[in-house]
Amino acid sequence: MKERKDRVAQMHLPAGYQMxxxxxxxxxxxxxxxxxxxxxxxxxxxxxxxxxLNGETIEKSYCEFGFTHRAKEKLGENRTFHNFxxxxxxxxxxxxxxxxxxxxxxxEKLMGxxxxxxxxxxxxxxxxxxxxxxxxxxVGINAVDLGAFSFFLYGFHQREEAYTLIEKLCGARLxxxxxxxxxxxxxxxxxxxxELKAWVLKTREVIDEMDELLTNNKIWLKRTVGISVFDKEKxxxxxxxxxxxxxxxxxxxxxxxQPCMFYKDVEFDVPISQNGDVYDRYMIRIAEMRQxxxxxxxxxxxxxxxxxxxxxxxxxxxxxDIVHNTMExxxxxxxxFMTGFDVPEGEAYTQFEAANGELGxxxxxxxSPRAHRMRIRxxxxxxxxxxxxxxxxxxxxxxxxxxxxxxxIAGELDR
Amino acid sequence: MGKDGSLGYLTTRLDDFVNWGRKNALWPLPFGTSxxxxxxxxxxxxxYDMSRFGAEVVRFSPRQSDLLIVAGxxxxxxxxxxxxxxxxxxxxxxVMSFGACASSGGIFNVYxxxxxxxxxxxxxVYVPGCPPAPExxxxxxxxxxxxxxxxxxxxxxxxxxxxQKDA
Amino acid sequence: xxxxxxxxxxxxxxxxxxxxxxxxxxxxxxxxxxxxxxxxRMPPEYPTDVPxxxxxxxxxxxxxxxxxxxxxxEYGFLADITATDEEIDPRFEVVYNLFSHQHKCRIRLKVxxxxxxxxxxxTSIWLGANWAEREVFDMYGVKFKGHPDLRRxxxxxxxxxxxxxxxxxxxxxxLFTDSExxxxxxxx
Numbered sequence: 085m086k087e088r089k090d091r092v093a094q095m096h097l098p099a100g101y102q103m104x105x106x107x108x109x110x111x112x113x114x115x116x117x118x119x120x121x122x123x124x125x126x127x128x129x130x131x132x133x134x135x136x137l138n139g140e141t142i143e144k145s146y147c148e149f150g151f152t153h154r155a156k157e158k159l160g161e162n163r164t165f166h167n168f169x170x171x172x173x174x175x176x177x178x179x180x181x182x183x184x185x186x187x188x189x190x191x192e193k194l195m196g197x198x199x200x201x202x203x204x205x206x207x208x209x210x211x212x213x214x215x216x217x218x219x220x221x222x223v224g225i226n227a228v229d230l231g232a233f234s235f236f237l238y239g240f241h242q243r244e245e246a247y248t249l250i251e252k253l254c255g256a257r258l259x260x261x262x263x264x265x266x267x268x269x270x271x272x273x274x275x276x277x278x279e280l281k282a283w284v285l286k287t288r289e290v291i292d293e294m295d296e297l298l299t300n301n302k303i304w305l306k307r308t309v310g311i312s313v314f315d316k317e318k319x320x321x322x323x324x325x326x327x328x329x330x331x332x333x334x335x336x337x338x339x340x341x342q343p344c345m346f347y348k349d350v351e352f353d354v355p356i357s358q359n360g361d362v363y364d365r366y367m368i369r370i371a372e373m374r375q376x377x378x379x380x381x382x383x384x385x386x387x388x389x390x391x392x393x394x395x396x397x398x399x400x401x402x403x404x405d406i407v408h409n410t411m412e413x414x415x416x417x418x419x420x421f422m423t424g425f426d427v428p429e430g431e432a433y434t435q436f437e438a439a440n441g442e443l444g445x446x447x448x449x450x451x452s453p454r455a456h457r458m459r460i461r462x463x464x465x466x467x468x469x470x471x472x473x474x475x476x477x478x479x480x481x482x483x484x485x486x487x488x489x490x491x492x493i494a495g496e497l498d499r
Numbered sequence: 500m501g502k503d504g505s506l507g508y509l510t511t512r513l514d515d516f517v518n519w520g521r522k523n524a525l526w527p528l529p530f531g532t533s534x535x536x537x538x539x540x541x542x543x544x545x546x547y548d549m550s551r552f553g554a555e556v557v558r559f560s561p562r563q564s565d566l567l568i569v570a571g572x573x574x575x576x577x578x579x580x581x582x583x584x585x586x587x588x589x590x591x592x593x594v595m596s597f598g599a600c601a602s603s604g605g606i607f608n609v610y611x612x613x614x615x616x617x618x619x620x621x622x623x624v625y626v627p628g629c630p631p632a633p634e635x636x637x638x639x640x641x642x643x644x645x646x647x648x649x650x651x652x653x654x655x656x657x658x659x660x661x662x663q664k665d666a
Numbered sequence: 667x668x669x670x671x672x673x674x675x676x677x678x679x680x681x682x683x684x685x686x687x688x689x690x691x692x693x694x695x696x697x698x699x700x701x702x703x704x705x706x707r708m709p710p711e712y713p714t715d716v717p718x719x720x721x722x723x724x725x726x727x728x729x730x731x732x733x734x735x736x737x738x739x740e741y742g743f744l745a746d747i748t749a750t751d752e753e754i755d756p757r758f759e760v761v762y763n764l765f766s767h768q769h770k771c772r773i774r775l776k777v778x779x780x781x782x783x784x785x786x787x788x789t790s791i792w793l794g795a796n797w798a799e800r801e802v803f804d805m806y807g808v809k810f811k812g813h814p815d816l817r818r819x820x821x822x823x824x825x826x827x828x829x830x831x832x833x834x835x836x837x838x839x840x841l842f843t844d845s846e847x848x849x850x851x852x853x854x
Contacts, residue, residue, distance in 0.1 A: 430713025
């Protein structure tokens, strides 16, 4: 922001003219209250922001949400642990596989179930595929909001290719419900690693192309550099995690710091940036996609044939062979799905570095097939909370850039 | 023109012509709230390309659009908003209920979710799926085009009844 | 079936890694807040993944501040605030999940609170606690003393009852004919 006298000097006023009002305050005492959302092209999903404007500058604002509240936490207390897997898809629907995997890991942690290696590798592949699709949507939509439509089309095409891979794994595109407690719905098909590697190569090219298209674009730089800054101190105050926190210089990545699955055994870097503006968040996401591609190719190299199911009889879904051909098998199958399996008493908070940040499942079990408390800690809630202080004193058009860059997903926000 | 000077034949043909124009230039208002909104975006993108059906001009203003695609959950907090948006659209207007949540509440039969938008506004085409694939949206769009050409959508039927009463 | 199986480490060998650290921290907390710590539940004796410290509600803010700032603790990251409905007296437990960026470990604090009682707000320590506490109020009806803006957050402001309480029916719909208006007092 320029000093007042500089701004007055720029106005080419006649000599001797004394300006009475504050040049920053264009409208005197008049203020406009603008209601943005819940249905507005700039508000991703159903979010609402009410802003008091001085000219185009946001003076004060408040955010509202809950327009897609679907009571998933209440459902978690009313559905069996197995039933709840489908509801986790609808949390962050841009990266449903990460939610699935984190949820089943949370239940496995409570039960003390260990899964075989191949299952873990496939789950890691799922997580990284989902992370890339999520980031592609985030940077794509952010660019669309600022006027770069073709960039979005590049990303979306590659995302469709990723969905083809996911369809090969589980038959669904967006809402996958692929992992099961103690295993996976189905094994990866023959030759999956090869296709994955081809996709990785192609995606690397696409990301380079996207990078070239936008990163040094003058308009893009003007719209993003120094916009919606959220510095390190504020990030800690508002519990920012994931790419948004790393863009502000917080060196935290739960894949590295609290390693789970085989993240200890693969090599990847954690990109960090310092400025915490829209541009840095975009750059972090682009860099992270490259790291995810690295992880994917390592996974494709190291994945081996083997079982995808745990040997633990409590959670293992009986083989279809037994179910279809023996009476006992069918009764067991019926019991398994109708009453569910008991999860021993206890409580655990399971976290994972989801595409947006720390995704946590805090499950309290009282020894029944239904949870006593199913708390979902979605990163979007905490990110969206920071939007009000983030955009204060900025132009209303920059709010759109800020909101797009923190990637608020309504499903995860409202749960 | 008829012998008695009426325009009967011409006006019915004119209606057909107007409906033909309407069906090939549907301007959707994407009321995307959740997961289905992402699939709707996918069908607008290059891989599925809704513009082949003349329906790529997405307008977020209800006054500029004639096809309301309700994609995703409508909960009780959102329901009044949907009603206002629908009322703001000009006749003839068409409604597509995209996905299980919008059509019936889907797997979310809970305290906060509206059990189907047809309890609130008339729906012309339902698309099943949670979420439906982009092919589902394209199929539904083609079915809607058939309905529009025949003049059998809720809004057109209402208009026709109104005209008949007038005449 | 054994219902008291220990919690699996799930990849990270937490107990061996943080067991000593937690023990050290817990003795220090006991020294500083001896009378306000009601109960401590440690893994692996109790089936939980991280230690749970039950604190009296009057001193929760002091404990949180201590955990955030004291060297050797540095739980500077508020992962989550939530609550549970236990259906006994005291009815609710407010749960604070904390994470330490320095030590990469977690800890959990709990406050027991009866219906109608108030918990001091944590917004003075973390600004981000604002919405989490609003959500606890919205879903359970637990009030926070000194909270700057305690309104409903997920549900409509005209909603009656608190949906996540165990006695609220799963299908307790409440319909409204018009949407929530803009509240200009929030923009003062």
